[in-house]
Amino acid sequence: MSETTEFRTTTRHMLKRSKQYASQTLMGGLSGFESPIGLDRRDRIEALRTGDIGFVHSWDINTSVDGPGTRMTVFMSGCPLRCQYCQNPDTWKMRDGQPVYLEAMIRKVERYADLFKATGGGITFSGGESMMQPAFVSRVFRAAKEMGVHTCLDTSGFLNRNYTDEMIEDIDLCLLDVKSGDEETYHKVTGGLLAPTIEFGQRLAKAGKKIWVRFVLVPGLTDSEENVENVA
Incomplete structure (x- = not known):
């Protein structure tokens, strides 16, 4: 095991508390963001590809939940997996999210930059599956790094190929959610593949x-x- 890797196990009791936290987080909505509502479908698809917009479910400011320090956690819309115990099933479909301008998201990070630095916090992208929108997430991370703000990616890693090595360079911490340690259980839990x-x-x-x-x-x-040992 790498020195840079830590294991954090969630029990049923912790999962219950996590669901309660999620319900509070989702109430935060998307206040304070300018949304490109006027874009037609073709322009939205192109802007999504380039990362000029991202489809966001909600965001929140929290402490010691989604990484170290006080953090801005952004819940992206869209996920390819269908986990049996998913705490945020309302983030599964990208179209249910609200399109947000890249510049608006960067301004939001900049607004809280001093707070992040003072507490050892930063910005975390979660979901849904944050890697479904790699251009948007990576461009925000790049801007955050230029501000000296810590970056964290909360992901299942299932969309590994969506993220380039260059994009990985701007990740300070990854919360890697390993759903299972064996293929059969992983598929049963998520409908996807472990590899x-x-x-x-x-x-x-x-x-x-x-x-x-x-x-x-x-x-x-x-x-x-056996499954727990395989995860380790």
């Missing part, structure tokens, strides 16, 4: 990035001794 998550973790480790491994322990689903 991309492992590959993304290996790329992060090779780049010397700090990783906090997250694992949700669900009785009767992911709690077998």
Whole structure:
């Protein structure tokens, strides 16, 4: 195990508290963001590809939940997985999110930059699946790094190929959510494949990035001794 990797296990009790936190977070909505509502579908698709806009579910300011210090956590819309215990199923569809200008998001980070630096915090992109919108997320991270703000990516790693090595350079910390340690259970839990998550973790480790491994322990689903050992 790499020195930059930490394991954090979520129990059923912690998951319940996490759901309560999520319900509070979602109430934050998208106040304070200018939305490009006037863009037609073709222009939106192109702006999404270039990262000029991102489809965002909500955002919140929190402490010691989504990385160190006081952080701005942005919940992106869209996710390719369908986890049985998902705490934010309302983030699954990208079209349910609100399009937000890149410049508006960067201004929001800049507004809180001094707070982040004072507390050792920063910006975290979560979801949904943050890697569904790699151009937007990576461009915000690049701007944050130029401000001296800590960056954190909360992801399943399932969309490993969406993220280039250049994009990885601007990640300070990755909260890598490993749903299961074996293929069969992973597919049962998520409907997806385990391999991309492992590959993304290996790329992060090779780049010397700090990783906090997250694992949700669900009785009767992911709690077998073999599965837990495989995650480790």
